[in-house]
Amino acid sequence: MYENYKNILQKLKEETLHRNINPIKKHGKYIDIDSNTYLNLSSNDYLGLAENRAVINGFLKNCGFSLGSASSRLLTGNSFVYHELESLLAKLYKKDRALLFNSGYHANVGIMSSLAGKKDAVFSDKLNHASIIDGIKLSEAKMFRFKHLDYDHLEKLLKEHRHEYENAIIVTESLFSMDGDFCDFSKLIKLKEEYNALLVADEAHAVGVYGENGLGAAEAAGATSKIDLIIGTFGKAFASMGAFCAGNEILIDFLINKSRSLIFSTALPEINVAFSYYIITEVLPNMECSRAGLVKLSGDFRNLLKEYNIPVTGNSHIVPVILGSNENTMNCANKLTGCGYYLLPIRHPTVALNSSRIRISLRADINFEEIKNIPEIIKEYVDISQNDIKLAM
Ligand SMILES: Cc1ncc(COP(=O)(O)O)c(C=O)c1O
Incomplete structure (x- = not known):
């Protein structure tokens, strides 16, 4: 009776498209999973208000x-x-x-x-x-x-x-x-x-x-x-x-x-x-400075990516680095997680096939120092994706 659903799930797994909902604990701009803490760069909490206890209280x-x-x-x-x-x-x-x-x-x-x-x-x-x-x-x-x-x-x-x-x-x-x-x-x-x-x-x-x-x-x-x-x-x-x-x-x-x-x-x-x-x-x-800070941070971070020759689209606080295949993007996301960044891979059907990406969602409560190592980590996967494109041509 459940065979068709099971097969579809199996196919998603084979294509590295299977998703899960992970138990996470949020505090401020951080996320705890097991006993590890990560900087949360995957949410839409752009002004850092969602976990702000002073605001909530x-x-x-x-x-x-x-x-x-x-x-x-x-x-x-x-x-x-x-x-x-x-x-x-x-x-x-x-x-x-x-x-x-x-x-x-x-x-x-x-x-x-x-x-x-x-x-x-x-x-x-x-x-x-x-x-x-x-x-x-x-x-x-x-x-x-x-x-x-x-x-x-x-x-x-x-x-x-x-x-x-x-x-x-x-x-x-x-x-x-x-x-x-x-x-x-x-x-x-x-x-x-x-x-x-x-x-x-x-x-x-x-x-x-x-x-x-x-x-x-x-x-x-x-x-x-x-x-x-x-x-x-x-x-x-x-x-x-x-x-x-x-x-x-x-x-x-x-x-x-x-x-x-x-x-x-x-x-x-x-x-x-x-x-x-x-x-x-x-x-x-009262958030004028935070908003201006986020816009500045976005510009600075985008410039840094440029210095590393990492192509990105757009010009906002949402910074997508397109890595192509699901595998490459998953590997990159895992590497980033290992370095303390919670950056989930974005895959089909959220984006078009073969345009999987790391979507870096910047927020007003972080600073440049906290994210300046990211391009160095991502660079290797950008190179892999460019090689993939060359091989396919
Ligand atoms: C452009 C756009 N519109 C609407 C929505 C849905 O909003 P909500 O999460 O409040 O359902 C999203 C969700 O990410 C979105 O990206």
Whole structure:
């Protein structure tokens, strides 16, 4: 009865694609496994807030919020704290309204599957996150995938196909989670306006870090007013849980009525929403130096990799070193672990086949000294991957 599943698992093992969930103990920027301690460079805790006891205790001191919501928001799972956070986000992003979701996954699946219908087309960057793709698939809309950050290709697709569909939606991540590069909002906005399309931007990895007020890459680019829906998550730099989108009255009203991941799922507990509110109002405004420090650290570390001739994509605090094969990447990750760095290998299906990588996720609470040995360790595996490419040619 279980034979097929067993065979699939066996095949994953043979291809070095099998995953496990390891028991780990986190404290600050470190992770303990057995009796060893590692520097955690694999999380999305970009501002180092998730394990920050002072921040957590500061919040819990005056906390009388419930730990469960017991139903969807459309029933009684709702609470005034939701509305306070939504009003705050709408004000910060200068949009009519904001809407909370249980996670970034819920947000993308719920938004894409409801905004697009059978007669619509979605133009999606090839490297968009799985949750965006899953949402588009659920929508039954026609999906056109343009080459990563290739806006000439996007324009070609829009020119050829836009007229065949009722609504068109262009969807992109603002900072690509596995490649560390940014979309170009000015080009996307031009195309959106020219081809009468909605523009949806997922800021999951940019909120908290970029922009004058930490609102994301769109704020940094001065583009928030031109984006129809801005999506952000609370589970990464904001060290909480949940997600939001901000947009105009009609879109938010539509999502409340049509987004199935919102309607058919128990709402986040009050305490969680209140913690997100606390992070944005009490913690984020004091993190300007941390954010600037993280940007500087990212530039310095990227320069160091360049000195070692290690190719990396992007220009953010997410620093991916592509090593090609699963084996080579696993070996590199194991070596890094042996040297005290918790850097998990990123493999298919998270990234394309043969583009396995070490994704170095920099954080504001580390310094250059702590990571300056990494290129020396990785170099050997970059050489192996280049040899692999030569052999394959
Ligand atoms: C771009 C992007 N959007 C959405 C998500 C999902 O967010 P969450 O973890 O809150 O479900 C992720 C998760 O890593 C992501 O990378």
